[in-house]
Amino acid sequence: xKKEELLRxxxxxxxxxxxxxxxxxxxxxxxxxxxxxxxxxxxxxxxxGQVPPNFxxxxxxxxxxxxxxxxxxxxxxxxATGVVLHTNMGRAPLSEAACQAVLDVARGxxxxxxxxxxxxxxxxxxxxxxxxxxxxxxxxALVVNNNxxxxxxxxxxxxxxxxxxxxxxxxxxxxxxxxxxEIMAQSGALxxxxxxxxxxxxxxxEQAVSPDTALILKVHPSNFRxxxxxxxVKRQELAAIGLKHQIPVMEDLGSGVLVDLQEYGxxxxxxxxxxxxAGVDLVTISGDKLLGGPQSGIIxxxxxxxxxxxxxxxxxxxxxxxxxxxxxxxxxxxxLQEDAHEKIPVLRMLTQTxxxxxxxxxxxxxxxxxxxxxxxxxIVKSGVSRAGGGSLPLTDLSTTLVVLYPQQISPxxxxxxxxxxxxxxxxxxxxxxxxxxxxxxxPGDEEILSKALQKAMYY
Numbered sequence: 001x002k003k004e005e006l007l008r009x010x011x012x013x014x015x016x017x018x019x020x021x022x023x024x025x026x027x028x029x030x031x032x033x034x035x036x037x038x039x040x041x042x043x044x045x046x047x048x049g050q051v052p053p054n055f056x057x058x059x060x061x062x063x064x065x066x067x068x069x070x071x072x073x074x075x076x077x078x079x080a081t082g083v084v085l086h087t088n089m090g091r092a093p094l095s096e097a098a099c100q101a102v103l104d105v106a107r108g109x110x111x112x113x114x115x116x117x118x119x120x121x122x123x124x125x126x127x128x129x130x131x132x133x134x135x136x137x138x139x140x141a142l143v144v145n146n147n148x149x150x151x152x153x154x155x156x157x158x159x160x161x162x163x164x165x166x167x168x169x170x171x172x173x174x175x176x177x178x179x180x181x182e183i184m185a186q187s188g189a190l191x192x193x194x195x196x197x198x199x200x201x202x203x204x205x206e207q208a209v210s211p212d213t214a215l216i217l218k219v220h221p222s223n224f225r226x227x228x229x230x231x232x233v234k235r236q237e238l239a240a241i242g243l244k245h246q247i248p249v250m251e252d253l254g255s256g257v258l259v260d261l262q263e264y265g266x267x268x269x270x271x272x273x274x275x276x277x278a279g280v281d282l283v284t285i286s287g288d289k290l291l292g293g294p295q296s297g298i299i300x301x302x303x304x305x306x307x308x309x310x311x312x313x314x315x316x317x318x319x320x321x322x323x324x325x326x327x328x329x330x331x332x333x334x335x336l337q338e339d340a341h342e343k344i345p346v347l348r349m350l351t352q353t354x355x356x357x358x359x360x361x362x363x364x365x366x367x368x369x370x371x372x373x374x375x376x377x378x379i380v381k382s383g384v385s386r387a388g389g390g391s392l393p394l395t396d397l398s399t400t401l402v403v404l405y406p407q408q409i410s411p412x413x414x415x416x417x418x419x420x421x422x423x424x425x426x427x428x429x430x431x432x433x434x435x436x437x438x439x440x441x442x443p444g445d446e447e448i449l450s451k452a453l454q455k456a457m458y459y
Contacts, residue, residue, distance in 0.1 A: 005043045009052055010038055020061040025066050033065040078425040078445050078452075082399055082437025084349045085389025089426065091295070092389075093286045093442060094327055098293065101330040102323045107376045125310075127325050131332040132300060135258060136272045136283075140306035142299040143287070144318040144326065148178055150284040150297030151252050155215070156388035157312040158248065158282075158305065162214035163192040164270035167200040167233065169201045169226060170219035179253075180219055182290025191216070199231040202241060209245050216242050216282070218251040220270065233277045235270075248281040248305055255286025255391040258299065258335055264351040265384050267395045281305060289389050293331035294324045313434060317366050349439050350387065361400035362440040364446055368402065371450045375457040377405040397439070404434040406457065417456035 010309045016034040017027065037058060042100035044050035052058070055259075086089045094102075115122035120205060125142055131328075132141035144150050155164060164184060171193070173179045184191050192213070194204040216238055235251060259271045269290070275283050279289050282305050287296030297318075299309060309315065320328075334343040341347045369378040373375075383401035406414045411434045418425040428435040435447070 003045055003049060006051060007042065010041060011055055012047075015055075016059055016062050019062075020066065021057075021063055022066050022070075024085055024162055025070055030062065030066055030396055033062045033069060036065050036182070037061045047400075058440035059257055069262045073394075076423060078423060078439040078449055080425055080427045080436040080445075082323075082383070082385035082401075082405060082428070082435075082439050083290055083388035084275045084346055084385065084397075084440055085387055085391055086426075086440075086448065087389055092292045094294065095292070095331060096395060097154075097333060097334065097343060098229055098278065098327040098330040101326040105322050105326040112325070112328075115333065124319070124325060125320075126331060127331050131329065131336065132298065135332060135335055136300050137276050138272075138283070138300035139188050139303040140301065142306050142315075143232065143320050143325065144297045144299070145317070145324075146288075146295055147252070147254065147256075147284055147286040148183060149318040151180075151300045151317055152183050152187050153309055153312060153314050154282060154299060154305075155184055155189040155217075156314050157309045158250075158362065159190075160188035161190070162192045163208075163210065163212045164215045164217050165194055165205055166209045166217045166219065167194065167215060168193045169197045169200060169230075169232070170221065172221055174415070183458045186430070196231060196329055200227055200233055201231060202233050202237050205238065205241050206235060209241070213247055215248055216249045218249065220251065220253045227253050234420055235275060235278040235280050238282075242281065243279065248302070249279070250301075251280045252285070253285045255289040255389070257342065258291060259347070261290075261350065266350065266397075267392055269298075274316040277302065287331075290346065290350075290387075291331065292340070292344035294327040296320055296324055296328055312403055335422075345442065349398070352439060354400070355392055357398075357438055358400040361385050361402050362437055364436065364441075364449075365402045367446060367450055368404070368453060372453050372457055373406060374402075376453075377407065379403050379405075383435070383437065390397060399437055399439050402438065403438040404436070405432065406434070408457070414456055418452055421452045421455065423448055423452065428436040 003459055005351065013031060013034045017030045020030050041052045045052065068138050079086055079089050113122050113124050116207050129141045129142055133206050144153055145327060166180065171180050181191055192208050193198060194208045197407060218238055238249050253270060253272065253275060255269065257271045260271060272283055272285060282299065282301035285291065285298050285456065287293040287298055299306060331344060334340040341351055367379050380400055380402055385397035385399045411429050411432055414434055415427050415429055418427060
């Protein structure tokens with residue numbers, strides 16, 4: 001058949017639009033979808049001589065394209081992987097209080113930069129500064145858009161054009177190939193490496209200090225550990241060196257912990273409180289990792305140093321919005337009220353007991369076995385969860401997994417169908433099985449997961 005004849009088989013745009021099933025979709029979007037579908041087939045006919053499908057198939061394709069147009073690109077995902085701080089899935093889920101706080105300030109006006117008592121202009125950071133200081137013992141605090149931004153701002157404000165002394169073994173790379181040396185170069189500070197990859201001594205810092213030294217920087221290796229023949233300079237030792245030479249000492253803690261998690265079997269992590277108490281002048285942490293709040297970078301420490309950061313012109317490029325501040329304030333208040341382990345999802349997930357996880361896994365296994373009948377073999381077995389997000393790299397979190405062995409499709413195909421569901425479900429694959437870890441399932445996820453599996457297996 002000639003191409004001209006094939007082109008004549010394509011219906012008009014208005015014919016396809018009138019046959020669409022999406023009655024709640026705006027007419028202009030349906031028209032755009034119909035044009036996209038017809039354009040695709042015209043190209044196929046002209047370039048490859050493709051034979052277009054029948055009218056019903058074309059109309060169904062228009063419905064599919066229109067649905068893609070109206071469906072949000074950023075949407076909720078069920079995390080069944082057991083990785084608590086999954087960077088690809090947005091890291092820390094927010095508490096109910098934090099979500100409500102965001103909704104409250106987002107739906108209208110707020111006193112973001114207004115002092116209600118005086119009626120004058122206020123400072124947006126004041127909404128969380130006192131809370132942060134009360135919780136950590138810092139003299140002052142500042143919040144920016146993420147921890148890399150916090151480090152960049154501190155280096156730019158305190159050490160631009162001058163040297164910053166860093167141990168060679170602490171020149172880390174974080175996610176997305178962002179490296180401490182590159183961040184330092186962007187800030188205008190000059191890197192002065194000391195020590196070796198595995199061993200650094202106090203004398204290395206002493207010998208490096210000069211009139212050009214503006215800052216001593218310690219970087220906590222939150223996403224890796226160096227084992228064996230190692231030596232690092234303790235923060236108390238660095239604080240003493242800084243005090244002796246009147247040079248500020250700053251530590252990038254990365255994940256940022258406000259509570260001791262060791263009683264739950266989690267490897268020790270330095271808390272912000274103990275870091276400041278050791279004499280460190282400035283500490284930077286992430287708000288969306290172990291703290292359990294929104295993406296943000298938090299800077300805590302000496303008032304005079306924080307004041308310098310607040311007057312740096314770079315701050316405006318890194319400042320946070322009202323929704324971030326609202327979520328962060330609500331998260332911090334949970335710590336202040338001493339119910340963070342119950343209210344903040346990340347802490348609740350990390351501190352679940354093995355007995356609780358086993359109970360949840362058995363209940364989920366029973367639910368899925370009934371829903372899937374003979375389509376899947378469903379079992380439970382012991383396994384390991386991870387903190388993720390570049391946090392707690394050596395901690396194995398014991399868990400109980402629900403494992404699915406699909407009988408008619410491959411595990412990879414089942415995982416793909418779940419990921420492409422209306423509410424995407426992300427799972428792990430291992431040893432010909434689909435692994436579901438209840439640790440990272442939020443309340444209500446089990447029923448949604450069950451329906452998604454039924455849909456995927458009876459595809």
